[in-house]
Amino acid sequence: MESILQVFATRGDLAHLALAAWALSASGVALAALGGLSRANERIDAFVRELARFNARHDDP
Structure with a gap:
């Protein structure tokens, strides 16, 4: 690394x-943000799924 x-x-x-250092760090930050968005999307999906199950159980026929 020293020789480079x-x-x-x-x-x-x-x-x-x-x-190059800026590009690598920006790419790392973008990947971290994408991972966070993916996890948030999964949590929202789980919440909506549970809400749909709750509504299905408590709907009046």
């Missing part, structure tokens, strides 16, 4: 290194 940083530093490609 040294190559970037000597060639003056620090902007590319910073851009």
Whole structure:
């Protein structure tokens, strides 16, 4: 890892290194947000399913 940083530093490609680090971190944050949205969707789906079961049990025929 040290040699890769040294190559970037000597060639003056620090902007590319910073851009790659930003892209990796942004991708990680996006994946974490997507996972959170997926879990929230599952919880809402379970709630709606239970609400439908409750309504089906307590409906007047």
